[in-house]
Amino acid sequence: MRLSLLVLLMSLLFASLGVAEPSAQLNLMPMPATVRTGSGQLLIDSSFSVGISGSSDGRLHRSVERFLADLRRQLAMPPQSMKVVDTSQAVLAVHADRASKEVQELGEDESYTLEVSSSQAQLNARTTLGVMRGLQTFLLLVQTTPTGFAVPSVVIRDKPRFPWRGLMIDVSRHFIPIEVLKRNLDGMAAVKLNVFHWHLSDDQGFRVESKKFPKLQEMGSDGLFYTQEEVHDLITYAADRGIRVVPEFDVPGHSTAWFVGYPELASGPGPYQIERRWGVFNPAMDPTQERTYKFLDEFISEIAKLFPDRYFHIGGDEVNGKQWEANPKIQEFMNAHGLKTNQDLQTYFNTRIHRIVSKHGKIMIGWDEVLSPDLPKDTVVQSWRGQASLAQAAKQGYHGLLSAGYYLDLMWPASQHYAVDPMSDAAASLAAASLTEDEKQRILGGEACMWSEYVSPDSIDSRIWPRMAAVAERLWSPQNVTDVKSMHERLDQTGHALEWLGLTHNASYAPMLRRIAGGDDSSALRVLADVAEPVKDYTREEIATVPATSLTPLNRLVDAVRPESATARHFGEMVDALLSGRADNSTRERTRTLLTRWRDNQAKLQPLAERAFLLKEVVLLSQNLSELGATGLEALDYLDRGTPTPDSWKVERLAVIDQAEKPQAQLLLTITSSVRKLVQASAGRTASPQAK
Amino acid sequence: MRLSLLVLLMSLLFASLGVAEPSAQLNLMPMPATVRTGSGQLLIDSSFSVGISGSSDGRLHRSVERFLADLRRQLAMPPQSMKVVDTSQAVLAVHADRASKEVQELGEDESYTLEVSSSQAQLNARTTLGVMRGLQTFLLLVQTTPTGFAVPSVVIRDKPRFPWRGLMIDVSRHFIPIEVLKRNLDGMAAVKLNVFHWHLSDDQGFRVESKKFPKLQEMGSDGLFYTQEEVHDLITYAADRGIRVVPEFDVPGHSTAWFVGYPELASGPGPYQIERRWGVFNPAMDPTQERTYKFLDEFISEIAKLFPDRYFHIGGDEVNGKQWEANPKIQEFMNAHGLKTNQDLQTYFNTRIHRIVSKHGKIMIGWDEVLSPDLPKDTVVQSWRGQASLAQAAKQGYHGLLSAGYYLDLMWPASQHYAVDPMSDAAASLAAASLTEDEKQRILGGEACMWSEYVSPDSIDSRIWPRMAAVAERLWSPQNVTDVKSMHERLDQTGHALEWLGLTHNASYAPMLRRIAGGDDSSALRVLADVAEPVKDYTREEIATVPATSLTPLNRLVDAVRPESATARHFGEMVDALLSGRADNSTRERTRTLLTRWRDNQAKLQPLAERAFLLKEVVLLSQNLSELGATGLEALDYLDRGTPTPDSWKVERLAVIDQAEKPQAQLLLTITSSVRKLVQASAGRTASPQAK
Secondary structure, three states: OHHHHHHHHHHHHOEEOOOOOOOOOOOOOOOOOEEEEEEEEEEOOOOOEEEEEEOOOHHHHHHHHHHHHHHHHHHOOOOOOOEEEOHHHOOEEEEEEEOOOOOOOOOOOOOEEEEEOOOOEEEEEEEHHHHHHHHHHHHHHOEEOOOOEEEEEEEEEEOOOOOEEEEEEEOOOOOOOHHHHHHHHHHHHHOOOOEEEEEEEEOOEEOEOOOOOOHHHHHHOOOOOEOHHHHHHHHHHHHHOOOEEEEEEEEOOOOHHHHHHOHHHEOOOOOOOOOOEOOOOOOOEOOOOHHHHHHHHHHHHHHHHHOOOOEEEEEOOOOOOHHHHHOHHHHHHHHHOOOOOHHHHHHHHHHHHHHHHHHOOOEEEEEHHHOOOOOOOOOEEEEOOOHHHHHHHHHOOOEEEEOOOOEHHHOOOHHHHHOOEOOEOOOOHHHHHOOOHHHHHOEEEEEEEEOOOOOOOOOHHHHHOOHHHHHHHHHHOOOOOOOHHHHHHHHHHHHHHHHOOOOOOOOOHHHHHHHHHOOOOOHHHHHHHHOEEEOOOOHHHHOOOOOOEOOOOOOOHHHHOOOOOHHHHHHHHHHHHHHOOOOOHHHHHHHHHHHHHHHHHHHHHHHHHHHOHHHHHHHHHHHHHHHHHHHHHHHHHHHHHOOOOOHHHHHHHHHHHHHHHOOEOOEEEOOHHHHHHHHHHHHHOOOOOOOO | OHHHHHHHHHHHHOEEOOOOOOOOOOOOOOOOOEEEEEEEEEEOOOOOEEEEEEOOOHHHHHHHHHHHHHHHHHHOOOOOOOEEEOHHHOOEEEEEEEOOOOOOOOOOOOOEEEEEOOOOEEEEEEEHHHHHHHHHHHHHHOEEOOOOEEEEEEEEEEOOOOOEEEEEEEOOOOOOOHHHHHHHHHHHHHOOOOEEEEEEEEOOEEOEOOOOOOHHHHHHOOOOOEOHHHHHHHHHHHHOOOOEEEEEEEEOOOOHHHHHHOHHHEOOOOOOOOOOEOOOOOOOEOOOOHHHHHHHHHHHHHHHHHOOOOEEEEEOOOOOOHHHHHOHHHHHHHHHOOOOOHHHHHHHHHHHHHHHHHHOOOEEEEEHHHOOOOOOOOOEEEEOOOHHHHHHHHHOOOEEEEOOOOEHHHOOOHHHHHOOEOOEOOOOHHHHHOOOHHHHHOEEEEEEEEOOOOOOOOOHHHHHOOHHHHHHHHHHOOOOOOOHHHHHHHHHHHHHHHHOOOOOOOOOHHHHHHHHHOOOOOHHHHHHHHOEEEOOOOHHHHOOOOOOEOOOOOOOHHHHOOOOOHHHHHHHHHHHHHHOOOOOHHHHHHHHHHHHHHHHHHHHHHHHHHHOHHHHHHHHHHHHHHHHHHHHHHHHHHHHHOOOOOHHHHHHHHHHHHHHHOOEOOEEEOOHHHHHHHHHHHHHOOOOOOOO
16 A cells, blocks of 8 residues: 555656657757656746856856856846855756866767756756756746746756757858857757858858968958957857857869969869859869869868867868869879769869868868768768768768758758658668668768858848757657657747847848838738748749849848748648547637638738839739638638539639649748648538538 | 929929928938928939048948948848949948047037939038938938839938937946947937936946946946946947947935945945845935045046046935934034035035046036036036926026936836927926027937836837837927827837847847746737736836835836837727727727727636736736727727617726726736727717718
C-alpha cells in the first residue's frame, strides 16, 4: 500500500515525456534531448537571482548578465532587480566545470542539465557553452500562469545531435549592416545555433576591409563594407553567444567584385565593374598564374588573422569555365599539365588554395563542387546538392555539412525545411544506410542559407525568422523529434519570443504594407497580404518580366508578405476539420467569416489601387482572392444544403481555381488548395457531414 | 482676355492655402508658416540626388546624408542609389548662406524656403539649421501616387513661431538608455524640435558620471548612469540634428540621490538611500553651509564643460522645507540673516547658485518656484503652473518657457495639449493681453515634459509619440493653426512616418499585449486594449491600492494601452455623425460591428484571464465593455425602430454607464461618453433620423 502510494506520487511528480512526445505546455525550441516535467512551478518575480559556481570566466558572467537583461525585458522587470548573488542565496544556481575554449572549437561540449523545482533551479554544464544553451532553455520555459510568471518543475538533460549548426548570410548581393547581423546573432543564440557563416564576397560586392589590398573594398563594394574593427567586434559579439564565425571568400568564380580593383587576377581581359545582376557569370580567377596564388596567399595571411575560427570557406561553386575556355594561355596550361576538363583545372586550383589555407593554420571548406578525387581529406564539403552528395563525401573520407533543403531564400514553409534530415532522405537512403558509424560521424551538421538577392535590411529578419528555428531544431534535437503540429505551435510562440531581441520579422510587416498603400488605411491590403506568399524556389527570377538587379527597390508586396502564410495554414486546418466532420460550430462560422472577408475585399482594395502605384500589380491577385472567397462560400452552401452541385458549376469553379493558382505579381494565394478541396467535396457528396 | 487667362492659369498653378486652411493632401507636421500648392509633382525614384551649394560645413553634409538614408529607408531604395552630386545635376538643390554656430544658440535662424516643381526642387536657408528643418519638410512631402513616389509642386516659406521648442525627459525615476534617447532625438528632429532638456538627477537617481565626485553615480544610481563619453556622444548626436541639450540637476530639493554618497550636503542627518517611491520628499540641500556652495561650484565647473549649451537648469521645484524647519542651525541662520520663510531661504540659495552658474558661463533656468523679487533678470523661468505665471514672469523682466499643459505623463489626448498656447489662456488672458511687444518676446516657447514614474524603455516612445508632434506644431506653426480635425489626420500619418526612425510607439504594442495574455492568442485582449486609456492626470497615484515604486514592474494593461484610443475617437465621430443624421449606411454598419464585437468580447477574454495573472485585474473592465456594447446595440435598435425607450430601461442603462465610467485597473473606457449619447438620444427621440 505504501509502496504503491509512493509510485503514484512519483508518477505524479515526474511524468516522463520522452523525446517523441513533447509536452504541448512547454514552449521549447529546439526540443531538448530529454524532458521530464514534475508538478508545481518556480515563480519568477523581481526577487529572482542567479548564483555562479565552478568555472567563472568572463564569458560566462556576461552570458548570465545578458540572460538577466533578456529576462527583465521579457517580463518588464526594473533594471535594479534580478541580480547575480552568492550561490547560497540564488534562485537559479549556475555551474560550469570549466570555461569553454577562448576560440570556440568544433565539437566542444554543449550539454547541460537543468533541474527546476518549486523553490529553486540548478543549471549544470561541463563548459560555458553548456551554460549558454541552458540559459536559453530557461528563458523559453518562463510562462504566464494564473499566479505569476513561472517556470514549471522540470528536469532537462540536453545536448545537441550535431556539432555544427549554422546560418549563412550572404552580405554581398545586398549589404546587411552590422546591427542587423547582431540582432540575428541574438536570434541564433536563442535557438542554440553555433556557427555564423559570413558569405563576404561575390560578384556583387566585396564586403571586408583589406589593408593589404585596399582596392578590394574601395572599388568592389560601393562603399558598403565592414571595417576590420567592425569584423573584430562582431566576432567578439558572436563568441559571447557561443557562436563561431566562419568567413567565406568565394573563389575562383563568383569573384567579379575582386577584379574591379585587381583585374590581373581574372582569366579574361578587364576592365571589370561590380556586377548588378543575379546569376552565374563568366569572370573567374586565373588558376594558371602564380601571381594569383601569391595574391591569395597574402590576402589569406591577412584575413586568417582577422578571423580566429579554425575553418575557412573558399566557396568554389558555380564556375562556368567560359573565361578559361576563351583564354589561349589557360588552354595551353591545361594541355601542358594534362588537365582535361574545367573540373580538372578547378581541382588543381583547389589543391593549390588548400595548401595556402593550411599554411595559415586553417581547415578549408567548400561547396559541393570542390569534391574531387585529389582533394585533401581534411576538407569540409558543404552540400547544396543533397544528402546523397553528402553521404558520398562521407564515404570518401570528407567531413560534410548539409545545406540542401535549408535555403531560406526559396520561401518554403517551415515544415518543408523541418522534414529535411542531414542523415536521411529518399534519394540518399541507400548511401546513408550503408554509412559506417565513423562515416556518419563525418556528417557534422548543417547550415541554413540566406542568399540575399531579394532581401534588404528591412525584410531579412522576416525571411530568416521564425523558420530558422525549425531548422535549428532539426540540427539540435533527437532525430525522432518530427511532430509537425507540435513544431508549428512552438514555432509561433518562439517567433514571438524572438521579438524581444529586437528582431523585426513581425514589426516590419505593417510599415511595409503602409509603404505600399500610401497614406490610406491599409487594412484591405493586409487582408490580401495575410494569405499571399512569395513564389517558391527560383520562380521569382524565372517569371520576372524585367530582371531584378541589386539596384531594384525591394518595396513590392512580394517583399512584404511572409514566406509562409499563417492564415492560409489555419484556414487549411479548418477546411480539413470541416470536411472530415471534426469541425465545431465555431470553426464553421470562422470559415465563413474568412471566406466572406476575402470575397468582399476586392471592393475595398480597388480604390486604394487607383491611388498607389505599388498596388496596381496586385489587383488581379485581389480579384482572384475575391473569386476564391465567393467560390468557397458557394461550396459551403451546397454542402450545408446537401444538394448536389451542378456539373457546370463545378467545371466553372475549378477553372477559376486553376486561374487563381497561377502566380500574380510574384505571389501565390496559398488558400487555393483548400478552396479546391471544398469544391471537390461539395461536388463529390450530396450532404455535408455536419449539416443540421 | 489674355490677362484673365493668365490669371486663371496662375490661380490653377498656385492655389494659395494660407495658414488657417492647410491642405488635406499635404501631410505636414508642424504645418509650415505658408504653403502654396501648384500643379504637377516631382517623381522620387532611385535617380533622386541632392546638390549642395553655399556654405558646406560638415554638419550640413551629414544632415543631407542622413536625409538620403531616411528617404531610402522609407521608400526601400538600395543604398547605392540617391547620392550627393554636383549641384548642376541635382534633383534637389540645397543652399545655406552660412553654417550655424558650432554650439547651437537660442534664436538662431531656422527659416527656409522650399520650392518644388515637376522637374526639380530647391531648398534655401540662411543657416544649416534652416536646411535641416527644410529637409524634414521634404521627407514628409513624399507621397505614394498612382505613378510613383512623388512630392507635389509646392512653395513653402517657413520659420518657427518660438525659438525654444523642447522635450524634457526624466531619466532619474526610470533610467532611459542612450539608444532610446537617440531614437527620440531622431523623432524630435523630424518634427523640428530644437531643445532636449535632460532631467538628470532627482531623488530616485543621479544619472551622470562625475569624475570629481564619483560617489554621486557610484552610490546614487544603482549603476544606471551615463558615462561622460556617452553624454558627449549624445550631445554631438543632438547637435547634428539641430537640437540643443540642456542638462537639469534639480537642487536644493529632489536631491536624495546626491546624499547617498555625500550626506554632508543635506539639511538633515543621514544616512540616505536612493528613494524608491514617487512624490515630494523631505531631503534638501543645506543652503546655510558654505561647503554646499563649494561642492556645487566644483560640480558645476566640471559639468559646465561637459554640456556646451549656454543654459543650465537647476530645477528648484517642490522643496517642502521640512528638513530646514527641523534643523536648529538652519533656523538660527535664517534668524541671523532675516530670512523669514522657507521661500526666503530658497531665494537666498537661488541667488548663490545663480552666481555659481553665471561664473561658469551659463544662464540659469529654474521651475516656477525660483521666481522671487531678488532673482537676477537673466534667469529663465520654466512654468509648470500655467500661462498666468509665465506672463507674470515676463512682466517682471524674466524670460520664460511654458510646460503647463504639455505634461505627456498626464495621458491627455493630443487635442488637449494642442489647445494650450504659450501666449493665451482664459486665466492668463488678462496678463497676456497687457504684455508689451518686448514682454511677449520674453516668452521663448515651451517644452513637453515626460516625467518617468510610469514609463520604461519599452513604453516611453508610446507616451511621447505621436502626441509630442501636436505640441511641436503648437510651438512651430503660426498661432492660428488650430484645426483639430486636420491635426488629427496629420498626426496619424506623422505617427506612422516616425516608425521608420526606429521609434517603437506602435511596434511595442502587440508584444506588450502578448506578455499580458501569455502564450495564448491575444486578440480578445487587443479588442479591450484598443478602447482603453490610462487614467488621467495623477489619478494613477491617487487611486493605487499599493503605491508603485521604481521597482514595480510596468507590465500591466495600463502600461501597454495608448494614452489616447484612436478607436474610441473614431467611434465618437461615428456616433456624432449618426445622431446628427450625417451617417451613411457604412457608418451605421461599422457602428453596429464595433458594438457587437465589444458585447461579445468578454466571453473570449474570460478564459484567457483564468490562465494569465496580469489579466485578472481587467475582467471588470472587460465586463463593462461588454455591457456598453450591449447597451449601445439596444439603443441603436430603439432608434432604428423609432419606438420610445421605456424609462426603466433608460435609468438602468445610465446606471450601467455610470458604473463603466469609473476607472478599473487604472484604465478608462473612453467610448463611455459616446454610448451615453446613444442612450440619451434613443430616450429623447421617438425615431432615428436615419431610420428607413
